[in-house]
Amino acid sequence: MSLRLVVLALAAFLTVPTVVVIAVSFNPTAILSFPPAGFSLRWYVNVLTYPQFQRAALNTVLVTAWAVALALPIGTLAALALERARLRGRNLWAAALLSPLVVPGVAAGLGFLILASSLGLLRSRSVLIAAHVALVLPFVVRSVWVSVKNLDPALERAAASLGATPWRVFRRVTLPLLRPGLFAGALFAVVVSVNEFVVSLFISTRVTEILPVAMFTYVVNYTDPTIAALSTLFILATFLAVWVADRYLGLGRVFLQH
Amino acid sequence: MKFLLTPAVVVLAVFAAALGALFRWSLLEFIPGSLRPGGLTLANFRSVLAPQYLDTVWETVLLSAATTLLTLVLSYPVAYALARTPSRRARSALLVLTLAPFFTGAIVRTYAWVLVLGNAVVTWPLPMLFTERGVLVGLVHFSMPSMILVLAAALSHIDPAYERAAASLGARPARVFWRVTLPLSMPGIVSGGLIVFAWTLSAFATPELLGGGKVKMIANVVKDLGLDSFNWPGAAAFAMVALALTLALLAGLGRLTAGRAA
Amino acid sequence: MRARVLTGTLVALLIVPLLASAASAQNALVVSIWGGNWKDTVEKVVAKPFTAKTGIPVEFEVGGTIDRLAKARVAKGSPLVDLNFTTTHVARLYISDGLYEKLDMAKIPNSKEIAREAFRSEYHLGSWAYVYTVVYRPDLVKEEIAKWADLWNPALKGKIAMPDFDPSHIITIAALMEGGNEVNWQKGEGKLKQLKSSIAAFYSTDAQSQDLMKTGQAPVQVMLSVNAYHLQEQGIRVKVVQPRDYPGIVGIDTMAVMAGTKKADAALQFINLALSKEIQSELVKALRAGPVNTGASVPQSLAGQPGIFVTPAQWKERGYIMNDEVRAKNLPAWREWFTANIVKK
Numbered sequence: 001m002s003l004r005l006v007v008l009a010l011a012a013f014l015t016v017p018t019v020v021v022i023a024v025s026f027n028p029t030a031i032l033s034f035p036p037a038g039f040s041l042r043w044y045v046n047v048l049t050y051p052q053f054q055r056a057a058l059n060t061v062l063v064t065a066w067a068v069a070l071a072l073p074i075g076t077l078a079a080l081a082l083e084r085a086r087l088r089g090r091n092l093w094a095a096a097l098l099s100p101l102v103v104p105g106v107a108a109g110l111g112f113l114i115l116a117s118s119l120g121l122l123r124s125r126s127v128l129i130a131a132h133v134a135l136v137l138p139f140v141v142r143s144v145w146v147s148v149k150n151l152d153p154a155l156e157r158a159a160a161s162l163g164a165t166p167w168r169v170f171r172r173v174t175l176p177l178l179r180p181g182l183f184a185g186a187l188f189a190v191v192v193s194v195n196e197f198v199v200s201l202f203i204s205t206r207v208t209e210i211l212p213v214a215m216f217t218y219v220v221n222y223t224d225p226t227i228a229a230l231s232t233l234f235i236l237a238t239f240l241a242v243w244v245a246d247r248y249l250g251l252g253r254v255f256l257q258h
Numbered sequence: 259m260k261f262l263l264t265p266a267v268v269v270l271a272v273f274a275a276a277l278g279a280l281f282r283w284s285l286l287e288f289i290p291g292s293l294r295p296g297g298l299t300l301a302n303f304r305s306v307l308a309p310q311y312l313d314t315v316w317e318t319v320l321l322s323a324a325t326t327l328l329t330l331v332l333s334y335p336v337a338y339a340l341a342r343t344p345s346r347r348a349r350s351a352l353l354v355l356t357l358a359p360f361f362t363g364a365i366v367r368t369y370a371w372v373l374v375l376g377n378a379v380v381t382w383p384l385p386m387l388f389t390e391r392g393v394l395v396g397l398v399h400f401s402m403p404s405m406i407l408v409l410a411a412a413l414s415h416i417d418p419a420y421e422r423a424a425a426s427l428g429a430r431p432a433r434v435f436w437r438v439t440l441p442l443s444m445p446g447i448v449s450g451g452l453i454v455f456a457w458t459l460s461a462f463a464t465p466e467l468l469g470g471g472k473v474k475m476i477a478n479v480v481k482d483l484g485l486d487s488f489n490w491p492g493a494a495a496f497a498m499v500a501l502a503l504t505l506a507l508l509a510g511l512g513r514l515t516a517g518r519a520a
Numbered sequence: 521m522r523a524r525v526l527t528g529t530l531v532a533l534l535i536v537p538l539l540a541s542a543a544s545a546q547n548a549l550v551v552s553i554w555g556g557n558w559k560d561t562v563e564k565v566v567a568k569p570f571t572a573k574t575g576i577p578v579e580f581e582v583g584g585t586i587d588r589l590a591k592a593r594v595a596k597g598s599p600l601v602d603l604n605f606t607t608t609h610v611a612r613l614y615i616s617d618g619l620y621e622k623l624d625m626a627k628i629p630n631s632k633e634i635a636r637e638a639f640r641s642e643y644h645l646g647s648w649a650y651v652y653t654v655v656y657r658p659d660l661v662k663e664e665i666a667k668w669a670d671l672w673n674p675a676l677k678g679k680i681a682m683p684d685f686d687p688s689h690i691i692t693i694a695a696l697m698e699g700g701n702e703v704n705w706q707k708g709e710g711k712l713k714q715l716k717s718s719i720a721a722f723y724s725t726d727a728q729s730q731d732l733m734k735t736g737q738a739p740v741q742v743m744l745s746v747n748a749y750h751l752q753e754q755g756i757r758v759k760v761v762q763p764r765d766y767p768g769i770v771g772i773d774t775m776a777v778m779a780g781t782k783k784a785d786a787a788l789q790f791i792n793l794a795l796s797k798e799i800q801s802e803l804v805k806a807l808r809a810g811p812v813n814t815g816a817s818v819p820q821s822l823a824g825q826p827g828i829f830v831t832p833a834q835w836k837e838r839g840y841i842m843n844d845e846v847r848a849k850n851l852p853a854w855r856e857w858f859t860a861n862i863v864k865k
Contacts, residue, residue, distance in 0.1 A: 007339045010332055011355055014402060017370030018359065024373055030754045051579075058537040065533035078266035085259035097266060100273055104460030104504055106480040107497040111276035114283050114490055117293060134273040137266065195363030198462045198477070202485065205600070206581055215365045219372070219467060221555025221582055223730045228373070231366040238362045243354065293594050310864065376735045385737050388721060388728075470731075471684065471724045486587050488594050 018235055025228035043229035053230065055207075056214035063125070063210055064193040067132035071189050072182065074133070075140030079181075080174075082141070083148040098138045105198030108135070113202045125208050128200060132193050139188035147181025191241070277501075284494035295491050302495035311479065315499065318475040321390070322458040325397040326451050329405045332398065333450070337409030342418075360403040364463035371396045372467055388470030396464040401454040408453065412446020413439070452511050456504050476500045548577040549786045552592075552601040552778075555582035556726050557750045557807075562605070565802045566794045573793070576786050584725055585610055586685055592619050592778070599778040603787040608772040609688075611644040612848035620644065621779040627788040630795040630813070635832035638812035640844065644776040647794055648809040650827040651768030651839050652689040654761040655748040660739040667765040668693045671740070672711075677718045681729065681738030684722035687858040688847055689769040690715075690742055692840070696766050702842050702850065709861075716862050733758065744771065745827025749808035762826045770839035810834070 028040035047053055078097060087093055100108070108131070116127040151174070159173045160166070175182075197212040204213050219227050284303070287296030305311065340352045359367055375386040375395065386392040416439065424434045462477035469478065476496060484493030551567070553559050559580050567578035581601050583591070589610060592599065596619060606614065614620050620643040625631055631645065638646035656665050663675050671680060682690055694708030694715075695701055720738045723729040726747050732738040734756055745768070748760045762768070775794060777787045793799055800816035803809065808822060810829030818830045835841055 003335060003339065006335045007352075010336050010402075011352065013332070013399070014336075014355055014359065017367065017374055017399065020373050021366070021370040061533055062537035065530065065537075069530060069534060074265040074269060077262040081259055081262035085262065087260065093263070096270060099270070102456070102504060102508065103273075103277065104477065104497065104500045106460060106462060106477040106484075107280060107501045108273070108276060110480060110484050110490070110493055110497050111278075111280035113484070114279040114494070115276045118279065130269075130272055131276075134269050137269055141266070197364050201481070206579070212363055212365050215369075216463070216467075217555075217582070219365070219369055219727075220725055221559075221727050223556075223727050223734065227365075227369050231362075231369055234366050235358070235362050239354075239358050376731065385720075387731070387735060387737060470721065470728055472721065486590060488590050 021228050022232045022235070024225050025232045027225050027228075030224040043224070043226045044233075046224075046226045047230045047233065050226070052206075052214050052217075053211070056209055056211045059125075059208055060194055060211040063129055063132055064190055066129045067136050067193045068186055068189045070129070070133045071136045071140045072186060075137050075185060076144050076178065076182065078137075078141050079144040079148045082145055083151075084153075097141050100134050101138050106202070109199040109202030112199060116203060123205050123207070127203050128208055128210075131199050131203060132196060135196060135199065136189040136192050139192055140185035143185035143188060144178060144181040146184075147178045151177055187241070191238070280494050280497055283491050284498045286491050288489045288491040290489070293488065293490065302491045303498075305492060306495055306499055311496070314474055314479055315476060315503075317390075317473075318459060319503075321394065321397065321475065322455050322461075324394060325401060325458045326455045328394070328398045329401040329454050330447065330451060333402050333405035333409055336402075337406045337413055340406065340410040341413035356403045356406045359399075364400070365467075367400060368396055368463050368467045371399065371464075375468065387468065388472050390473050393465050393468045393473045393475075396468045397458055397461060400461075400464055401458065404457070405450045405454055408450035409443065409446045412443045412450075416442045448511065452508065456507055459503055459507070460500050476503075548579045549603065549783050549790060550579050550581055550601045551603045551605065551790070552581045552583075552588050553605040554584070554726065556730075557746075558605075558726075561803070561806045562794075565806050566790065566799055569799070570790055570793050574786065574789060576783075578790075584685060589613060593617055597780050599780050602778055602781040602783040603790055604776050604778055605647065605773055606776075607686075608640050608644065608646065608774045609842070609844045609847035609851065611640065611774050611776060612844055613851070614776065615641065615643050616848075619779055620776045621781075621784065623777065623791075624784075624788060627785070628792045628795065630792050630797075633797060633815055634795055634812045635814050637832040637835060638772075640772070640774055644774040645791065645795070646772045646812045646832075647775050648800075648803055648807060648811060649770060649772045649829055649832065649835055650745045650807075650809045651770055652742060652744055653763060653768035653826050655733075655741050655743040655745075655751075655758050656761070657733065657736065657739040657757065658759050659757060660736050665740065665759075665761055667761075667763045669697065669765055671718070671742075672715060674718075676740055678720045679738060680715075680718045680740045680742075681721045681723055681732050682719065682742040683729070684724055684859070684863055685855075686851070687854050687862070688842065688851065691854050691858065692769060692842060693766055696840075702846055705850065705854070709857075712862060719862070722863055745825075746807050746809050749825075749827075760826045767838060767840045768826055770835050770841045772835075772841075804828070 023036050025043055026039050026041070027036040028038040028042070081087070082090065082094060082097070112127055112131045116122050116124075121127050155177065156169050156173050159169045164172070195212060196210070197216065200210050201213050201216065204210065209217075215227055215230060283295060285298050285300070287299045287301060289296050306315070336352065336356070340349060340356070343349050343352070371392070372387065375382070375392045384391070386395070420438050420442065421434050424438045425431070429437070460477050461475055462481065465473050465475045465478050466481070469475075474482075476499065480493045480496045480500065483489045483496060551562070553562055559582050563578070563580065571577055581588070585606060588604070588606070592601070592604070592614065596617070599619075604614065604620070611620070622642050623645065628645075631639075634645070640646055654665055654668065654671060661676070661679065663670070663673055665671070665673075670676075688702070691705050691708060691712065692702045694711040695705040696708075698707040698711055700707030721732055723732060726744070729741060729743060729747060730751055733741060733743075733751055745760055748758050751758050775791050777784055777791075781787060794803075795813055797813050797815045800811040800813040801818075804811050804816060804818050804822070808825070808828055810827065810832070811818065812832055814831060818828065822828045823830050829835055829838065
């Protein structure tokens with residue numbers, strides 16, 4: 001059927017850039033040619049030995065770890081409150097918690113820069129982490145909220161009636177039951193934070209910059225395929241993550257209704 | 259129970275403080291060469307109305323509209339296949355293809371287009387890199403995964419019984435599509451279109467790398483003013499414009515969806 | 521058990537990178553310079569021997585000429601960088617903003633070996649020289665380009681690119697062609713407007729210029745000689761023109777110490793090393809630029825090529841040197857006029 005051809009063509013459109021990047025990353029010379037004129041790993045070596053990338057990778061791990069470590073508990077508590085507390089204007093609260101998604105990246109980035117400068121925190125990492133927490137929180141809240149909605153309060157009541165303290169109920173009953181939402185929230189949080197670029201561009205310095213910002217600086221200053229190599233590594237990592245998530249979570253179920 | 263919201267409120271307060279700082283500085287005077295602003299003034303917003311900046315705003319709106327339309331047209335077939343294909347493997351494959359670029363981040367995806375559009379693969383008949391059509395291609399490519407997912411979700415909610423009924427009454431497949439499927443998927447089209455339009459209005463990396471300094475959208479001007487000229491008040495005014503446009507869009511079209519749902 | 525592993529990993533992710541990054545940054549000398557092959561060359565030729573000799577690590581802050589000036593203005597008083605590379609006329613802007621500190625020549629003994637022309641002021645010394653000239657790809661452009669005036673050839677419509685951040689070169693050439701110079705540059709305004717339709721693109725960075733040349737989108741450019749030779753090294757055949765009508769515009773890059781830096785001594789040592797005969801000879805070979813040290817050797821194969829001056833005396837003989845102060849004073853007006861009349865569609 002012609003639909004199949006159209007879909008195939010569009011799928012090709014979606015994947016052509018990825019294919020080109022991977023192919024170019026093995027090009028032996030600095031001239032970007034396709035198909036590649038040979039095979040070389042020199043750009044991968046460059047990626048792994050470039051000090052600014054090494055530092056940026058460390059920063060990415062640091063910032064993302066802190067952002068997720070903070071956003072998960074904060075988001076979980078918020079999700080529980082959204083679902084179970086007696087709230088006037090629950091929808092308003094939900095909208096407020098999801099609002100960072102709506103703000104343009106440059107607006108948030110510049111706003112954080114100005115705020116940091118007024119507080120004398122321009123060169124510190126804390127502003128970067130705070131911004132990441134704010135950007136990542138909506139994803140955590142949304143994911144955990146879905147799990148909370150599916151939580152049967154009867155189970156928790158049963159545990160409490162058997163003599164468990166509220167904290168124990170939370171730790172032994174609630175949290176384990178929230179695991180799918182927590183896992184999805186953590187996954188989204190990691191992916192969003194690792195790839196966060198625009199806001200981080202505004203508030204990073206050479207010392208604190210994360211990987212996407214370092215890559216951007218490189219692309220603007222150099223014309224060799226090093227970024228193709230780094231991009232390929234990125235693509236491989238995310239393909240792996242997506243495949244694992246599909247296997248473990250059944251992503252199809254998360255996004256489609258069947 | 260309500261107190262469980264407190265930590266989240268703190269985070270939101272920090273975010274609000276950042277936006278507040280932005281708003282405040284958009285109304286302060288720019289003193290060249292220094293980071294300290296002057297007094298209250300509307301000069302920054304007045305400079306947004308200057309012809310070259312107004313051009314940028316207009317071009318951004320046009321480019322976003324073009325991106326949304328093109329993305330819609332190109333995403334629909336893929337979304338349809340994703341929602342309707344009986345083969346589980348085909349669906350998994352399409353899903354992975356659609357989701358994976360979603361997760362690799364703006365720089366990687368835009369850089370890939372710098373390579374393709376820069377005659378590394380094909381020599382284009384017309385210059386593509388550093389032109390508006392190149393930026394359009396990059397924006398569409400970036401928006402397709404989101405649009406595909408939203409449309410696929412909407413399509414999967416449509417009971418195939420409707421389509422079967424129409425077919426059984428003698429309608430040919432094309433007619434079934436135009437008269438049944440498409441209208442029923444309208445909520446998905448509207449919300450997908452909204453998401454893509456809103457995102458594209460504030461696009462940064464794609465025009466920055468593919469535009470080569472010649473094609474500028476609102477976000478690029480904010481960065482130029484803010485990080486290159488250090489004109490924070492001017493940049494803030496522009497950023498407020500971007501924020502206002504996005505909010506207006508969401509409010510306006512949100513009301514449209516509410517109307518349709520009712 | 522699993523919870524413990526998870527918490528352990530989390531703690532590791534949270535703390536270890538913090539410790540790792542804190543250790544390295546503190547005592548490095550931070551050098552502000554252009555990115556790409558400029559940073560790579562200085563890193564390899566100067567920074568490496570510097571670190572080997574003094575034990576002080578060197579880090580680089582890269583960016584464009586005007587971007588780094590803007591950043592320096594904002595950080596005035598507590599600079600983020602210690603040593604600054606820039607062009608000799610933009611250095612005047614740094615000086616007038618009080619961003620440099622006077623050089624202690626006693627700590628730069630090698631300065632005795634550099635030519636008089638390289639002493640740009642009490643604040644900045646020349647490091648190397650080059651020319652801005654016409655560079656083109658003979659495989660894509662069949663017309664012969666041997667002089668500046670050839671840029672106005674209608675056959676070159678839509679093929680030219682030039683920098684948008686510093687238009688001094690083309691403005692001066694246009695003025696010279698109309699019997700003026702950089703002081704009464706308005707004489708060349710009409711000539712420049714004639715060129716407008718031939719321009720395909722403007723580049724804001726060296727990388728963009730190289731991209732435009734590599735992809736063939738702008739096969740004729742007003743380009744820095746060093747960048748042209750860098751393209752040749754990467755395998756792109758370009759011809760660097762020694763124009764017959766007016767010479768190439770000389771560019772001199774300079775080094776200076778940022779006012780308020782805590783590493784002034786290390787910076788002065790770095791400058792001293794960069795001016796030494798051996799390092800200058802290496803810079804000539806690596807960059808394909810002209811040295812400032814009169815004792816530096818320029819290989820026979822390179823001498824005589826545009827921008828590769830054998831001695832600073834040749835700067836005046838074989839190039840057009842603009843007065844630093846005039847150039848610095850006119851730069852903002854030039855940028856504004858150029859952006860409004862030539863860059864804007």
